Amino acid sequence: MRAVSPFIISNLSKSFTMHLRGGLIIPVVERVNFSLEAGKCTVLGGPSGIGKSSILKMLYGNYKIDAGSALIKHGQEQVNIACVEPRKMLEIRKKTLGYVSQFLQTVPRISALDIVAEPLLQHGVTQKTAHERVKELFTLLNLPEKLWHLPPATFSGGEQQRVNIARGFITAHPVLLLDEPTASLDTKNRQVVVEMIEKKKQEGVALLGIFHDEDIRQSIADKIIDVSDFAPLDIVKGRSKNEDGQAA
Amino acid sequence: MTRELPLLDAQSISKFYGSRSGCEEISFQLFSGEVIAIVGESGSGKTTLLNCLSTRLMPTSGSIHYLGRDGVARNLYQMSEAERRFLMRTDWGFVHQNPSDGLRMAVSAGANVGERLMAVGERHYGSIRQTAQNWLERVEILADRIDDEPRTFSGGMRQRLQIARNLVTAPRLVFMDEPTGGLDVSVQARLLDLIKGLVNDLGLSIIIVTHDLAVARLLSDRIMVMKEGRVIEAGLTDCVLDDPQQPYTQLLVSSILKG
């Protein structure tokens, strides 16, 4: 018998209603269907502006889902992200669903070391062990040691992103969402991230990512989903319908 | 699997001032370790709600059950005043927008922090002072200010002192009313950091009222948006702020995040 997929997405639809612009409705995606597999990396493809990031945000509970379901395997239960209580969503984020965004949300006075160690501490790992693991990751990602104890607010984009990646990869979430984690990295560090993703796959983690870099996509993707397939059919119609409102 | 009981369970809280309503039909649950923000413009009823929740004000109707340390949930509005006041000075904290409402301005910083300890029967001067000193350090007030009165402190220091005064009895629930209001931006950032750190370290549950969405985003897990006395939108903080559904919430978000 086949194991249940860690994340099954069926008929997911989303549109934005812009009340400040006369109730303009902007459809984003319609009837998104796919599922993730443990130990595999699925990549969302298609031109920019097609709704790839929106899909990730919906799956992370960051955007509301208008229709459809997204069933995630959370411990022993299956939970539908589309109608989950906020508290449950937080628990899922803590234990099951990880997310690496493009940008690091910096907390002004907390050191890079502590920012990355925090999710581990939440899981009950001792501070000493957590710091050791963070240092390993920082070394792997070539983050200069002199930065470790500084708050990342003043770091360069690439340095911040490496801190961000370390924070996203340090936990053992069985499902991991990656929103262009390699965007501002140099070739050497991109390669490191590719290796880290490979390692996650070996550990049985189901990954879903957006990668603009063709090389990376080629080297890590087990499956590529073209998001253009889910472009709303009435998108052109909808826009023309609201043209007056938009102009006003 | 046994279901965890909420720390605070508010059901249909309404407060009327004559025929005018302060807040209407508000229900929500707060679980241990959660931070919930109540946002809205001034006059939206958020402070009335906070005062009803913290029993500083009696609502016209509704109930709140609070889970005591003994694991029993009791209706706050049916408790005796003595019980409620005991709760307020041991298991709860209340951080006022204006520190002088929450501090004794003519009493030293050390005594301000120590008061709650003395109120619950601590009678050893040395240990009260030691605890006060530890808390002052924790909220980044230099130890040599322990005998100074808060009226000689800056606004940010006063607010940090007020927090220390509240947390000294290790409360499980803290109410905050615009804790960063009236502070400079840089002072605000430092205070928010401090609160964030304390929430993480102590596993505090917080109900915070703020009109500042950035404060809500930084501190809270969940958010309730109030307008004209009612909650019009609620959910995960990042979800409500990144994908607001109601026209009013969209207006609020777009007016604040413009900068």
Add this chain to the structure above:
Amino acid sequence: MNDEVGDGEVLASYNFAYLDEQTKRMIRRAILKAIAIPGYQVPFASREMPMPYGWGTGGVQVTAAIIGPEDTLKVIDQGADDTTNAVSIRAFFAKTARVKTTMQTGKATLIQTRHRIPEEALTNDQILVYQVPIPEPLRFLEPRETETRKMHGLEEYGLMHVKLYEDIAKNGHIATTYAYPVKVAGRYVMDPSPTPKFDNPKMNQCEALQLFGAGREKRIYAVPPYTNVVSLDFEDHPFEVTKFEEPCALCGSEGAYLDEVILDDKGHKMFVCSDTDYCEKQQRKKMQNLGEEAKQRAFS
């Protein structure tokens, strides 16, 4: 009207002990309630008295309500019987109630006092009436009367220790030396009026009934005989009675409360008993002893 007060030198138009009988009854009811709830401040309808507030109008009303023709009255002002306040109050009752007055603690049945408790132990057939300026011990820390009443009602007395904490923090020891707060019968915290803390231990298990009257603040409170009165303190800063390094310069007694008396412009001073009656008694004793010794020496 009382016919007894009809003749000659006493003022015919005044009632016995000045106050009318209805007022006295009202005050007595307040006193009874105060005795029933030791340390609790009972409100009463304080009257205008023919003396200014701050001159003991509360104490005078309590005294007027309980004094009888058979009583012997002693009035103390800062320990002394011969200062203005003591003299005028004594004269007031001598005139309006025609009671006997005395300066000797042992001979008095009723003692009205300001700021001191006599050194001589009181007995169970005596009543001590205190004049109280500010009855509320929490007042200086909590200005709201509604709040202080609630604090008394719910026995929330943390604030009292805040005051003592401040003392230690500022002075290294509890520097409150008068109006030192006490807990009465394990329940109410009470301000013992501005008596020196030296006198606090005398209130504990006192044989005499102690009544407190605050005229301006309109409060009466009481400590019944044989009641526990405990001075508040910290474990590591226990309550301590003021100690004097030298004995009284007049009577030589040790262990009594002393007043500093400046003798001249050059700063010379001496310490003498604040309780004048006690001091005189000790002096007489001393003289007697000296006489005895001289006699013995002469006959040996």
